[in-house]
Amino acid sequence: MTMRTIFGIDFTSAPRCAKPIRVAEGHRHGSVVRLAGLTALDSLDAFSAWLARPGPWVGGFDLPFGLPRELVEHLGWPTDYTALMSHYASLSRAEIRDRFAAFCNARPVGAKFAHRACDAPAGASTSMKWVNPPVAWMLHAGLPRLIAAGVHLPGHLAGDxxxxxxxxxxxxxxxxxxxxxSYKSDSKAAQTPERLIARLGLVDALEQGRSRLGLRLKLSHAQRDALVADASGDGLDAVLAMLQAAWAAEQPDYSWPPGVDPIEGWIVGA
Known part of the structure; x- marks a missing residue:
């Protein structure tokens, strides 16, 4: 059996040298996932080129793959996944923001946004949020590139x-x-000793395999020091996504529960 490489991708919709897309590469051996290395991609074109690398691999991508059905139907957008994503990609960010803002403005306080079924169990922001965090832009920048690369999107779209x-x-x-x-911040002023201690505790817990995933993270001393020292937390987020992918790779249907709406999708482990 060919060993699959496992990737975790901490995505940003506007990558640059100072804030690249972070890719963690690992290999699973039983209940141990060894971190092979971290890579930085400083443009969306570099991300597209990276996606073309041959398999076998499974990647966990920290960006939404779908939109709330309630929102899609309200806007009269296509309800076929491929057609929906093509339509979404064809719109400018300004057009998306205007449509989403109009949707929110027409709704009562406390229920402004529509949500996917996976948002609440995962504790995730809705994929229609355009600020804090701008996950709508992550979907807009990332998902069309995944589709163009021809990768397999379980539950959404068959590919390689x-x-x-x-x-x-x-x-x-x-x-x-x-x-x-809180274990991370991009703001220098918020890169506190408390967040450093939280990263230390998080890395300790990953190495000891204390999560319900049943996996232990294997790091070199240098990798451990680098993950703890990175106050942005981007490398650590890539590693967390890698572990989620390593777990899902061994689950039936990559851990998708039965009956998930392909327009909305599912977050690994939610």
Whole structure:
């Protein structure tokens, strides 16, 4: 049997040298996932080129793969997944923001946004949010490139079965291990000793295999130091997504529960 490489991708919709897309590469041996290395991609074109690498691999991508059905039907957008994503990609960010804002403005306080079925169990933001965090832009920038690369999107769209892309959410695994403690910030002023201690605790928990995934992370001393020292948490988020993908790769249907709406999709482990 060919060993599949496992990837975790901490995605950003506007990658640049100072804030690249982070890719963690690992290999699973039984219940141990060894981190082989971390890569930085500083443009969306570099991301597209990276996606073309031959399989076999399974990747956990920290970006939404779908939209809330309630939103899609309200806007009169296509309800076929491929047609929906093509339509979404054809719109500018300004057009998307205007449509989403009009949807929210017509709704009562406390229920402004529509949600996917996986959002609440994962503790994730709705994929229609355009600020804090701008996950709508992550979907807009990332998903069309996954489709163009011809990767397999289980539950959504058949593609190359040797290159499998799954929706991951690092925050879900992090919260299981350290609760609601914040472990990262892009703001220098917010890169506090408390967040450093939280990253240390998170890495410890991953190495000891304390999550319900039943997997232990294997790091070198240098890798461990680098993950703890990175105050942005981007490398650590890529590693968390990698572990989620490693778990899902061994589950029936890549851990998709029965009856999931392909327009909305599912977050690994939700």
């Amino acid at each position: 079965p040797s290159r499998v892309a799954l929706e991951a959410y690092p925050g879900l695994l992090a919260r299981e291990l350290i609760g609601r403690r």
